[in-house]
Amino acid sequence: MNVTVFGTGYVGLVQGAILSEVGHHVVCVDVDADKVEQLKLGIIPIYEPGLEAIVKENHAAGRLEFTTDAVAAIQHGQVQFVAVGTPPDEDGSADLTYVLNVAATIGEHMERDQVIVNKSTVPVGSADKVRAAVEKVLKRRGRSDISFDVVSNPEFLKEGSAVADCQKPDRIIIGTDCAASIDIMRELYAPFNRNHDKVIVMDVKSAELTKYAANCMLATKISFMNEMANLAELLGADIEAVRQGIGSDPRIGYHFIYPGVGYGGSCFPKDLQALIHTANSIDFDAKLLKAVESRNKEQKTTLFQKINQHFNAQLKGKTFAIWGLSFKPNTDDMRDAPSRVLMEALWSAGAKVQAYDPEAMEETQRIYGNREYLTLCGTKEAALKNTDALIIVTEWQNFRAPDFELIKALLSEPTIFDGRNLYEPNRMAAKGFNYYSVGRANLP
Ligand code: NAD
Numbered sequence: 508m509n510v511t512v513f514g515t516g517y518v519g520l521v522q523g524a525i526l527s528e529v530g531h532h533v534v535c536v537d538v539d540a541d542k543v544e545q546l547k548l549g550i551i552p553i554y555e556p557g558l559e560a561i562v563k564e565n566h567a568a569g570r571l572e573f574t575t576d577a578v579a580a581i582q583h584g585q586v587q588f589v590a591v592g593t594p595p596d597e598d599g600s601a602d603l604t605y606v607l608n609v610a611a612t613i614g615e616h617m618e619r620d621q622v623i624v625n626k627s628t629v630p631v632g633s634a635d636k637v638r639a640a641v642e643k644v645l646k647r648r649g650r651s652d653i654s655f656d657v658v659s660n661p662e663f664l665k666e667g668s669a670v671a672d673c674q675k676p677d678r679i680i681i682g683t684d685c686a687a688s689i690d691i692m693r694e695l696y697a698p699f700n701r702n703h704d705k706v707i708v709m710d711v712k713s714a715e716l717t718k719y720a721a722n723c724m725l726a727t728k729i730s731f732m733n734e735m736a737n738l739a740e741l742l743g744a745d746i747e748a749v750r751q752g753i754g755s756d757p758r759i760g761y762h763f764i765y766p767g768v769g770y771g772g773s774c775f776p777k778d779l780q781a782l783i784h785t786a787n788s789i790d791f792d793a794k795l796l797k798a799v800e801s802r803n804k805e806q807k808t809t810l811f812q813k814i815n816q817h818f819n820a821q822l823k824g825k826t827f828a829i830w831g832l833s834f835k836p837n838t839d840d841m842r843d844a845p846s847r848v849l850m851e852a853l854w855s856a857g858a859k860v861q862a863y864d865p866e867a868m869e870e871t872q873r874i875y876g877n878r879e880y881l882t883l884c885g886t887k888e889a890a891l892k893n894t895d896a897l898i899i900v901t902e903w904q905n906f907r908a909p910d911f912e913l914i915k916a917l918l919s920e921p922t923i924f925d926g927r928n929l930y931e932p933n934r935m936a937a938k939g940f941n942y943y944s945v946g947r948a949n950l951p
Contacts, residue, residue, distance in 0.1 A: 508531045508586065508695055509532050509583050509584050510531050510532065510534070510586050511534050511535075511580045511583055511584030513537075513580075513589050513590060513591055513609045514589070514590040514605075514609075514627070515535045515539075515552075515573065516592060517555065517664070517666055517669060517840075518626055518627070518662050518664065519588065519591070520546075520551075520553070522626060522662070522673060524558060524565060524670070525561065525670065527565040528564075529699070530570070530698070532569075532570050533572070534579075534580045535571070535573050535580075536574050536575065536576070536580035537575065543573045543575050546562065546566075546573040549562065549566065553839060553840075554838060554866040555666070555667070555838070556671075557671065558669070561670065577616065581612070581613055585622070586621070586622045586691060587613055587617075588626050588660075589609050589623065589624065589625050589627055591608075591609055592605055592627070593628055593629055595776075595777045599780035599781065599784045600780075600781055600784040600785075600788075601629060601633075601781040606625070606633065606637065607637065610623070610636075610637040611641070614640065614642070614644030614645050615644050617645075617655065620654050621656075622656050622691050623641065623657045624657075624658045624659075624692070625637060625657065625658065625659050625661075625715075626660055626661070626662050628661060628718050628719070628774070628781075629659075630715065630719075630785050631712045631715045631719075631785065632712070632715070633659075634657040634658075634715065635657075638655075641655060641657075656683055656685040656688040658681060658683040658685075659681075659711045660679070660680060660682065660692065661680055661682075661714060661715070661718035662718075663676065663678070663718075663721065666835070666837075667837030673699075674699065676699055677705065679692075679696050679705050679707070680707050680714050680717055681693075681706060681707070681714070682710060682711040682713060682715065682717075683710075683711060683714075684710055684711070692706075693706060718778070719778055719781065719782045719785075722775055722778040722779070723778065723779055723782055723796055723799070725775065726770055726779050726799050726803065727795065727796075729765075729767070729769070730770075730799040730803050730806070731764075732746070732765065732766045733767065733802055733803070733945075735766070737806075737809075737946065739947070740945075740947065740948075745947045745948065746766050746928075746946025747946070749946075750766070765927075765928075766928065766945045766946045767806075767927055767928075767945060768806060768809060768810055768849075768900060768926035768927070769803045769804070769805075769806035769809075770803055771807075771835075771842070771843040771845050771847075772835065772840060773840060773843070776800075776803070779796055779799060779800050782796060783800065807845045807849070808852065809926075809945065810849055810924050811848075811852040811853065814827070814896070814924055817924075817943065820856075822853065822857055822858040823856065823857030825857075825896075826860070826861060826894045826895055827858055827861070827894055827896055827897075828861050828863075828890040828891045828896070828897045828898065829846060829849070829860055829862040829863070829898050829900055830862075830903070831864055831899060831900040831901025831902065831903055831906065832864035832867040832871050833864055833866060833867035833870075834846075834901070835901060836901055836903045836904065837866075839866040839867040840867070840870070841867055841870045841871060841874055844867075844900075846862075846901065847874075849900060850862075854880045859879075859880045860880060860881050860882070861890045861894055862881065862882070862890060863884045863887045863889065865905070887905070887909070888917065891913075892917055894918060894919065895919050895920060896918060896922035896923065896924060897914060897922070897924070898923075898924045899924070899925045900926050900927075901927070902927040907929055911935075911940070915939065921938075921939055921940045921941060922941040922942075922943075923941070925943065925944045928944045928947065930942065930944070932944060
């Protein structure tokens with residue numbers, strides 16, 4: 508099938524790549540000319556395990572093309588995917604500017620019947636807005652004879668395992684009431700739908716809401732666990748024992764109930780805000796969602812509070828080693844990362860940071876530039892030199908069993924603030940560390 512994908516970000520690029528790998532002929536179009544040039548050269552602008560090889564192989568085979576030429580791209584595809592960003596507007600609502608721009612461009616240049624697929628995360632009612640935008644242009648062109656459908660096909664990939672998630676999706680949501688579109692979407696996804704039928708067909712609005720409901724549910728699990736962790740700490744309980752205790756109940760399960768330093772990334776914070784905004788717009792008070800958001804904002808400050816308390820609010824002139832900058836492991840994404848809240852709080856208090864992250868340092872450099880207060884180090888050990896304490900923000904695999912003797916030797920005092928509960932408090936005490944973690948007895 509000939510497919511066009513608008514947007515070569517995390518979603519569009521991965522989607523385009525895996526569709527081309529099964530044999531579809533995909534043209535990815537982006538307005539960012541630098542990105543397109545890089546992709547043509549096989550340089551992948553994001554870090555996503557497994558992606559580079561698939562992009563290079565299918566680009567070389569001619570099944571995956573990159574262009575800034577929207578006109579040619581639209582003419583190529585029988586299906587037009589919209590996978591552009593939907594960032595939060597100032598009031599928290601999802602900004603549909605990019606999506607509607609793409610809709611107008613498609614309307615401007617489509618010459619035959621089309622299926623337009625919303626892959627971007629968009630509020631309930633957006634498919635109608637896309638339809639109206641396309642219809643308006645077609646009418647002006649005098650081409651109301653061209654028919655099209657707008658399908659909602661939300662994406663559920665997780666950054667860090669995006670390729671695997673798209674190759675083996677848990678579900679493929681298709682929101683439309685048009686039988687012909689369902690048929691085309693089923694054919695397109697058939698290579699990913701062999702083990703059992705993962706396609707769930709529903710009306711457009713339900714499909715749009717499903718995406719928000721999924722992310723809000725996941726964010727709720729995290730904020731719930733963080734609330735329990737804060738309680739556990741005050742009550743002298745151990746959240747890790749509690750986590751195992753509740754996870755063993757199959758109705759709860761072990762997935763996604765880790766306490767920590769709050770959720771970040773490009774999706775949970777913005778999608779939660781967008782759904783709260785949608786609720787407000789229809790005079791519905793989304794009490795639970797607001798609480799989830801407010802717990803998360805506070806949670807992002809917990810490490811700083813512990814650090815500040817340990818050093819009796821005397822952080823000026825201190826230097827801290829930070830391990831982990833990306834909002835979660837296996838990605839270079841720094842959007843809304845808890846590390847940013849922490850670093851900015853440390854800088855405001857007059858402290859310096861020496862940081863290491865396996866993938867996100869380039870992105871950190873891009874965001875903060877050359878700051879006197881931030882040194883990015885080539886290894887996790889280099890980040891420790893001449894610092895007053897180690898702070899762990901992201902749970903990358905190679906932070907799990909470090910050389911503690913070396914850490915002790917490099918730090919000016921043996922203190923670790925662990926935002927991901929990677930180590931055992933008793934063992935850390937036995938090794939002579941002041942060890943602070945989340946929701947467990949802190950052992951200074
Ligand atoms: P992104 O910011 O990484 O990429 C968006 C891309 O769209 C950019 O390269 C941008 O240049 C391009 N673009 C903007 N306007 C364009 C236009 N008119 N024509 C062509 N390209 C254009 O965004 P992303 O993370 O891939 O997210 C895209 C959408 O998917 C968002 O709605 C997001 O909420 C949703 N989503 C993201 C994830 C995720 O993990 N990142 C997961 C599921 C859903």
